Structures are given as structure tokens and as C-alpha cells.
Amino acid sequence: MTDPDASLAFETRAIHAGYDPDPTTGAVIPPIYATSTYKQDGVGGLRNGYEYSRSANPTRTALEGALAALEGGAHGLAFASGLAAEDAILRALLRPGDHLVFPNDAYGGTFRLVDKVFKPWGLAYTPVPVTDLAAIEAAITPATKLIWLETPTNPLLNVADIAAVAALAKSHGVLVVVDNTFASPYLQQPLSLGADIVVHSTTKYLGGHSDVVGGAVVTDSDDLAEKVRFHQNASGGVPGPFDSFLTHRGLKTLAVRMDRHCDNAEAIAAHLSTHPAVSQVIYPGLASHSSHEVAARQMRRFGGMISVRLRGGEPAALDAVARAKIFTLAESLGGVESLIEHPARMTHASVAGTDLEVPADLIRLSVGIENVADLIADLDQALA
Structure with a gap:
């Protein structure tokens, strides 16, 4: 079921979303398309849109469809790591001079990316407790473009009220990104609670077997998806077909x-x-x-x-x-x-x-x- 019925239970979508059995062979599992490029039927005559595997690969396409279905989003984008996914979001949505509201107990790698890479680039940020709605609102400035949440946080396991933060953000015209890695889409659905973007380190529960590194971005917004997808392709931080296969396999037993x-x-x-x-x-x-x-x-x-x-x-x-x-x-x-x-x-x-x-x-x-x-x-x- 490439586009499964949203009324189907999570467990059913986890197994069937993103891929229909191969029409030629009947294979029920997506093949590993170990190819970098694709034959064109004349100049610009692409078969199903595939031209180069940095831009798209059928194994990755199957994974991205499954990721979107499990988070209840319209668009899924797979990355080579969770930090590559976070980097693409920040580059796509922020510019020098913008401001970010950030958890005061975030994952160390996310903090390093924001503080050591994006702060010198011109991004300002304010750390706040994700549980304190008043502190979050007080941190919002005219330059704030985005509120970044982890929930539960890593490693202090603080839990943000996603719906309340999303409502606050909307009133200020600010986007909300939720790192859903600790909960996984099985336990928590941030988009349904008002978040604009969900990000994952798929290395963790989604892959589930400590044998593959990856990341994901899921959103309902066509505009946000287009912006992040541009950076996915332009920067090239994408998973290869073997990594995509392993992550998709892990999703089925999530x-x-x-x-x-x-x-x-x-x-x-x-x-x-x-x-x-x-x-x-x-x-x-x-x-x-x-x-x-x-x-x-x-x-x-x-x-x-x-x-x-x-x-x-x-x-x-x-x-x-x-x-x-x-x-x-x-x-x-x-x-x-x-x-x-x-x-x-x-x-x-x-x-x-x-x-x-x-x-x-x-x-x-x-x-x-x-x-x-x-x-x-x-x-x-x-x-x-």
C-alpha cells in the first residue's frame, strides 16, 4: 500500500506503507536499488522521476512513504543521520539574524550543531525549559522564527505540552519542530498536536537494531517539505539504498x-x-x-x-x-x-x-x- 488508508491501525501501516508488491516479480519487500544513476528515455525523459540517487532512489522512496504514513504526515524525507536532518531543517527555515527558542536540556549533538555551527553563522538562540510555557513565550522575540522541542528530552526526560506550545507558537507566527526520537511515532504524534515538523534520528527506535544510522523529517506542509527537500538534494546528506532498506525493515516491527x-x-x-x-x-x-x-x-x-x-x-x-x-x-x-x-x-x-x-x-x-x-x-x- 503505497498510500495506505489513514484509518488503518498503526501496526498495519507500519508493515504495508510505502511500497506495493513489485509488479514484475511480486516481491513483497522493496528491493535494494544499488544504483547511482538511471537510464533516461531521451533527454529529460525520466522513468518515474528518477535520474540520480542523491535526488531520489526507489528504496529510499519506499522508506520515505512509510515514515510519512507512520507520523501521519503528507511528506517524509530520509537523511543520512538525525543531525543531517536537523541541519537541513535549520538551513531551510532560518537565516542569519533569526532567533531560535531551544530546550535547556537538549541532546548534546543538537546543541553542538546550534551553538558551534549556526551561532557563528548568525543564528541566535535562547535555552528554555520545555515544560515552562511562560518561559517559552518570554523567550520569543520579533526575530524568532522557530521553537525547537524535544519531548521527552534527552537525557532528563522532561515532557513538553506539544499542543499548548503549538498554540502559543501559532499566535506569534512561529513554527514548531518536535524531535520525536525518544517517543517514536508509535507512542506520540506531534503533527496531530499542532507541530509543523517532526524530526527523528532513525538510528534509534525506528531502525531499532543498532545496525544503521539515519534521520528523518516529516511534515504536512507542502511549502516546508519543498524547502527541506531542496536542502536534502543540494547538500546531499541522504541515506544510501542499503541504509534505507535496513531502516524500512526496522519500521515494520516498531x-x-x-x-x-x-x-x-x-x-x-x-x-x-x-x-x-x-x-x-x-x-x-x-x-x-x-x-x-x-x-x-x-x-x-x-x-x-x-x-x-x-x-x-x-x-x-x-x-x-x-x-x-x-x-x-x-x-x-x-x-x-x-x-x-x-x-x-x-x-x-x-x-x-x-x-x-x-x-x-x-x-x-x-x-x-x-x-x-x-x-x-x-x-x-x-x-x-
């Missing part, structure tokens, strides 16, 4: 994987909440979370990411990540295997010494789909 991620994370969050070595468990599914009600309203479930602060401070955090066995010490997240990391020294080292600095006593868990009893036992011995 729903069943996310349910297991959530099952395991909910059990682990509850267990760690009473652990003597733990001072705080940060997980939107806990009633103690400051934005639990917002998360319950706009998310199907609460995701597979947990952040934990330890009573023993940074030494205890470093010891725990070193002692874990099933939880692999590694950056990234969203794969079938469980990962553990120390954000202050790893994924968020680039924000050290800034307003976005991460607590040194914090560890981040990407809860996989292993047996939950094994995962809990591993955390217990790591924290002992």
Missing part, C-alpha cells in the same frame, strides 16, 4: 518492539524507585514525574528511556556503568539490546560548562527487549 521496551522500562522504573542506591528515577510513567499528566495525555505509553540519579554521586555513576553486564556501556539508544551510559562524560560532554550541563550523578538507561528479570538482576548487581 509497534511490537515499543510495547516490549515500555513493558520492561515500566517494571525497571518501579524497581529502581525503591533501590537504596538511587536518589531519583526520572521516567514519565511514574506518578512522581513532574510532567506525568502531560505525558499520559499525549503519549500512548511512556517509552523505554530511564534516567537515574545515584546517592553516591559521580563515582557511583561511573562504577555502575562499568559493572553492568547485560546493559552494554555504549552511546545511542533505541535498539533491541539494553544500553547504559554516563551522559555527562559521554553523549552530553559537549554541553559541559554551559546552561545545559547534565548532572554528574546521572546514568541513562536505554531499556531493551530482553527478559526483564535478567535486566533487573543486572542493575541490582551493578548498583550493589
Whole structure:
């Protein structure tokens, strides 16, 4: 179903969207079109619009159709990485002198892109808590063109009220971009809540197997899609056919994987909440979370990411990540295997010494789909 009925359930669209069985062979999975160029039937006589694989490739086209369908958008664009997708959005929509409202606990790579690449280019930005609507409004200036949200944020798992921020932005004539990587489209649909653009690192839950790097942009706006697509082609940060194939394959099992991620994370969050070595468990599914009600309203479930602060401070955090066995010490997240990391020294080292600095006593868990009893036992011995 290249253009599936929007009334179909998410799980059905995840499997069928973006591709119809091949009319020649009947292949039910999109082929890997390992080609850089395409024969033209006379000058300018393109077959289905394909001329060069930086501009379009049939394997990528299938992925982009599936991405759009799962986010409920009209246009999906695939990129070589999540940061390539973010870079294309910022270049397409902003100009020197413009202003961006930005999370005060954003992913370190996104902060690095904004602060080290776009700030010297002439972009101004103001970090704000994504949970504070008044602070967001106070940060808006006549030069503000865009509000950038992560929700839940990385790694402090703050949850923005997307609908409220989108309504505020609309009243000021400002666009809203939502990084939906932590939630995935299975758990949260930002476009339906009023966001203008959704961005993903497809490396994470969408690919789901820690074997491919990629990014995505989804929007309902023809105008925004055209602007981002121009930069996708002009800058060339696109995934190859093999990467597109792997990401599309991962999408097909997103729903069943996310349910297991959530099952395991909910059990682990509850267990760690009473652990003597733990001072705080940060997980939107806990009633103690400051934005639990917002998360319950706009998310199907609460995701597979947990952040934990330890009573023993940074030494205890470093010891725990070193002692874990099933939880692999590694950056990234969203794969079938469980990962553990120390954000202050790893994924968020680039924000050290800034307003976005991460607590040194914090560890981040990407809860996989292993047996939950094994995962809990591993955390217990790591924290002992």
C-alpha cells in the first residue's frame, strides 16, 4: 500500500506503507536499488522521476512513504543521520539574524550543531525549559522564527505540552519542530498536536537494531517539505539504498518492539524507585514525574528511556556503568539490546560548562527487549 488508508491501525501501516508488491516479480519487500544513476528515455525523459540517487532512489522512496504514513504526515524525507536532518531543517527555515527558542536540556549533538555551527553563522538562540510555557513565550522575540522541542528530552526526560506550545507558537507566527526520537511515532504524534515538523534520528527506535544510522523529517506542509527537500538534494546528506532498506525493515516491527521496551522500562522504573542506591528515577510513567499528566495525555505509553540519579554521586555513576553486564556501556539508544551510559562524560560532554550541563550523578538507561528479570538482576548487581 503505497498510500495506505489513514484509518488503518498503526501496526498495519507500519508493515504495508510505502511500497506495493513489485509488479514484475511480486516481491513483497522493496528491493535494494544499488544504483547511482538511471537510464533516461531521451533527454529529460525520466522513468518515474528518477535520474540520480542523491535526488531520489526507489528504496529510499519506499522508506520515505512509510515514515510519512507512520507520523501521519503528507511528506517524509530520509537523511543520512538525525543531525543531517536537523541541519537541513535549520538551513531551510532560518537565516542569519533569526532567533531560535531551544530546550535547556537538549541532546548534546543538537546543541553542538546550534551553538558551534549556526551561532557563528548568525543564528541566535535562547535555552528554555520545555515544560515552562511562560518561559517559552518570554523567550520569543520579533526575530524568532522557530521553537525547537524535544519531548521527552534527552537525557532528563522532561515532557513538553506539544499542543499548548503549538498554540502559543501559532499566535506569534512561529513554527514548531518536535524531535520525536525518544517517543517514536508509535507512542506520540506531534503533527496531530499542532507541530509543523517532526524530526527523528532513525538510528534509534525506528531502525531499532543498532545496525544503521539515519534521520528523518516529516511534515504536512507542502511549502516546508519543498524547502527541506531542496536542502536534502543540494547538500546531499541522504541515506544510501542499503541504509534505507535496513531502516524500512526496522519500521515494520516498531509497534511490537515499543510495547516490549515500555513493558520492561515500566517494571525497571518501579524497581529502581525503591533501590537504596538511587536518589531519583526520572521516567514519565511514574506518578512522581513532574510532567506525568502531560505525558499520559499525549503519549500512548511512556517509552523505554530511564534516567537515574545515584546517592553516591559521580563515582557511583561511573562504577555502575562499568559493572553492568547485560546493559552494554555504549552511546545511542533505541535498539533491541539494553544500553547504559554516563551522559555527562559521554553523549552530553559537549554541553559541559554551559546552561545545559547534565548532572554528574546521572546514568541513562536505554531499556531493551530482553527478559526483564535478567535486566533487573543486572542493575541490582551493578548498583550493589
